[in-house]
Amino acid sequence: MATNSEPLIRASSVDLRIGRTQILSHVDMTVGSGEIVTLVGPNGAGKSSLVRVILGLLAPSGGEVWRKPGLRVGYLPQTLSVDPVLPMTVRRLLALAGTGSATKVLAEVGADDLTERALQDLSGGEFQRVMLARALLRDPGLLVLDEPLRGIDLGGQLALYDLIGHLRRDRGIGVLMVSHDLHIVMAATDRVVCLNQHVCCSGAPEAVSRSPEYAALFGAAAARHLAVYAHEHDHAHDLHGHVVKKSEAAAGQ
Amino acid sequence: MTIDDFLVRALVAGIGVAVVAAPLGCFVVWRRMAYFGATLAHSALFGVALGLVLGFDLTLGVAVSSVAVTLIVVLFQRQKLIGGDTLLGILAHSGLAIGLVVLSFLRGVRVDLMAYLFGDVLAVTPMDIAWIYGGGALALGTLALIWRPLLALTLHEELARAEGVPALRVQIAFMLTLAVAVAIAMKVVGVLLIVSLLIIPAAAVRGLSRTPEQMAILAAAVGAVSVVGGLFASLRWDTPSGPSIVVVATLVFVIGLAVSAVRQRA
Numbered sequence: 001m002a003t004n005s006e007p008l009i010r011a012s013s014v015d016l017r018i019g020r021t022q023i024l025s026h027v028d029m030t031v032g033s034g035e036i037v038t039l040v041g042p043n044g045a046g047k048s049s050l051v052r053v054i055l056g057l058l059a060p061s062g063g064e065v066w067r068k069p070g071l072r073v074g075y076l077p078q079t080l081s082v083d084p085v086l087p088m089t090v091r092r093l094l095a096l097a098g099t100g101s102a103t104k105v106l107a108e109v110g111a112d113d114l115t116e117r118a119l120q121d122l123s124g125g126e127f128q129r130v131m132l133a134r135a136l137l138r139d140p141g142l143l144v145l146d147e148p149l150r151g152i153d154l155g156g157q158l159a160l161y162d163l164i165g166h167l168r169r170d171r172g173i174g175v176l177m178v179s180h181d182l183h184i185v186m187a188a189t190d191r192v193v194c195l196n197q198h199v200c201c202s203g204a205p206e207a208v209s210r211s212p213e214y215a216a217l218f219g220a221a222a223a224r225h226l227a228v229y230a231h232e233h234d235h236a237h238d239l240h241g242h243v244v245k246k247s248e249a250a251a252g253q
Numbered sequence: 254m255t256i257d258d259f260l261v262r263a264l265v266a267g268i269g270v271a272v273v274a275a276p277l278g279c280f281v282v283w284r285r286m287a288y289f290g291a292t293l294a295h296s297a298l299f300g301v302a303l304g305l306v307l308g309f310d311l312t313l314g315v316a317v318s319s320v321a322v323t324l325i326v327v328l329f330q331r332q333k334l335i336g337g338d339t340l341l342g343i344l345a346h347s348g349l350a351i352g353l354v355v356l357s358f359l360r361g362v363r364v365d366l367m368a369y370l371f372g373d374v375l376a377v378t379p380m381d382i383a384w385i386y387g388g389g390a391l392a393l394g395t396l397a398l399i400w401r402p403l404l405a406l407t408l409h410e411e412l413a414r415a416e417g418v419p420a421l422r423v424q425i426a427f428m429l430t431l432a433v434a435v436a437i438a439m440k441v442v443g444v445l446l447i448v449s450l451l452i453i454p455a456a457a458v459r460g461l462s463r464t465p466e467q468m469a470i471l472a473a474a475v476g477a478v479s480v481v482g483g484l485f486a487s488l489r490w491d492t493p494s495g496p497s498i499v500v501v502a503t504l505v506f507v508i509g510l511a512v513s514a515v516r517q518r519a
Contacts, residue, residue: 052411055415056415057411057414057415073415073416075411075412075415075416077409077411077412077415079409079412082408082409083283085282085283085285085459086283086407086408086465087459087462087463087464087465087467087468088408088463088464088465089463089464092463092464092465092466093408096401096404096405097405118463138416144415
């Protein structure tokens with residue numbers, strides 16, 4: 001966490017059971033102002049569930065979620081479109097969302113040319129920018145993005161990474177991002193939390209901007225934005241994701 | 254003079270209902286609740302029977318049964334063993350069937366069943382008009398109050414809830430508003446055709462609208478035009494009024510489809 005960062009939201013020992021299935025167990029997590037925290041983990045690790053608990057959409061079965069009083073949360077759900085049966089232009093969407101200047105937030109996310117477009121005609125990347133602009137209209141202290149990169153091409157992903165980094169710097173907001181990808185996380189991420197039902201580990205990501213594989217794959221400029229998180233486990237997981245000792249997992253294979 | 258009177262009353266009642274039904278119908282279309290609307294409408298016959306048996310105003314009877322259906326649907330949303338569409342089907346047809354059975358017991362009262370099923374707008378009384386405009390003002394007023402949060406929920410429910418929209422309260426308010434609209438629309442088009450006044454005008458103008466508000470206003474206009482056209486067709490060719498209104502609305506829908514198809518190609 002950044003040293004001068006003030007906590008915005010704190011999950012303490014959060015448990016979540018749905019039916020008989022344990023989704024989350026004893027999860028501790030904090031996001032502070034001006035800090036970017038990325039939540040990574042395999043499919044079904046409970047990343048989205050944790051986000052929903054933090055947003056207050058799901059009540060935890062145990063533990064608690066503390067929010068800084070008066071904290072406004074901007075949320076970018078895992079959606080890249082809206083149902084076309086509902087007519088909606090970008091301008092109208094923003095007017096319905098809040099009282100701030102739509103022009104200003106659209107410029108901030110680099111989408112000022114989309115004002116008159118219908119939501120249904122936007123590409124995935126354009127849609128995400130517009131939804132981000134909508135979230136910014138509410139002047140949030142914390143921005144929560146659930147897999148913001150899914151369904152967006154690589155160029156769009158990098159641009160969005162960049163944009164989120166800028167927003168953090170310019171507005172000083174805390175950012176909680178979910179990523180499905182264990183290896184590629186943003187270089188600007190301050191902390192990575194690896195979740196697999198419980199918090200496996202968390203810490204600063206290791207920069208790999210000079211890694212030749214990434215440079216070769218994405219180009220040198222792009223590689224500067226990418227980092228790999230060295231995943232150090234003091235334990236292993238079996239096929240069901242249950243925690244086992246390393247020796248047991250090795251013996252089972 | 255009397256011919257003019259009943260025609261004027263029919264127009265006033267029909268246009269009032271159409272203008273109230275259209276914006277609500279837009280949400281029915283956007284939220285894919287057409288089957289819920291049909292359930293409210295069909296079970297309204299139970300409300301009619303209730304009103305006749307207990308001797309109070311039929312519109313009030315329908316309002317009571319619609320509210321009851323709404324609350325049952327909301328309560329059953331929590332369980333998962335019976336699907337939502339199954340539950341709606343059961344409520345719709347049991348309501349209709351119970352209503353028909355109860356009406357058959359009322360031998361002393363002359364019941365014009367066709368009027369309830371398909372509407373009899375040419376027979377509306379000043380009292381009916383008072384109900385339509387009173388209930389209509391209540392419904393539109395409520396809709397105006399919940400417009401923004403309901404639209405946010407329609408756009409993306411989780412997002413709206415994360416932003417603090419009281420989802421359940423807004424949804425229940427909308428469903429109750431819809432119940433009121435069904436109660437006042439029954440007089441004009443009857444329980445079997447109410448849904449058409451909700452969804453056909455809205456669907457007709459989707460291709461011509463860029464914003465939700467535009468769609469609501471255009472739908473209201475289409476609804477009003479359908480009522481006027483249907484009533485005149487009904488007088489001219491002596492066709493049943495409720496179905497005539499729906500036929501005109503359907504024609505407008507087809508024309509709307511054609512216009513937006515031509516526009517898209519241009």
